[in-house]
Amino acid sequence: xxxxxxxxxxxxxxxxxxxxxxxxxxxxxxxxxxxxxxxxxxxxxxxxxxxxxxxxxxxxxxxxxxxxxxxxxxxxxxxxxx
Numbered sequence: 001x002x003x004x005x006x007x008x009x010x011x012x013x014x015x016x017x018x019x020x021x022x023x024x025x026x027x028x029x030x031x032x033x034x035x036x037x038x039x040x041x042x043x044x045x046x047x048x049x050x051x052x053x054x055x056x057x058x059x060x061x062x063x064x065x066x067x068x069x070x071x072x073x074x075x076x077x078x079x080x081x082x
Contacts (some may be wrong), residue, residue, distance in 0.1 A: 012026075
């Protein structure tokens with residue numbers, strides 16, 4: 001892997017070198033990740049989805065958070081309507 005930047009649906013994703021290691025940032029916040037023995041990457045906060053491309057994984061994580069936020073918002077609005 002090498003340092004890389006991209007934007008995905010309004011969220012900056014950056015893989016940058018820091019102290020000799022690559023650090024993943026989503027929305028300028030460090031996101032811990034790991035690598036399985038077979039070479040697939042996972043995010044500690046999203047460990048049930050693995051891929052060989054860390055930037056693709058970051059995109060999936062953004063989608064996951066957006067879906068979770070939508071569900072929480074819907075539930076909150078249901079509680080408020082009662």
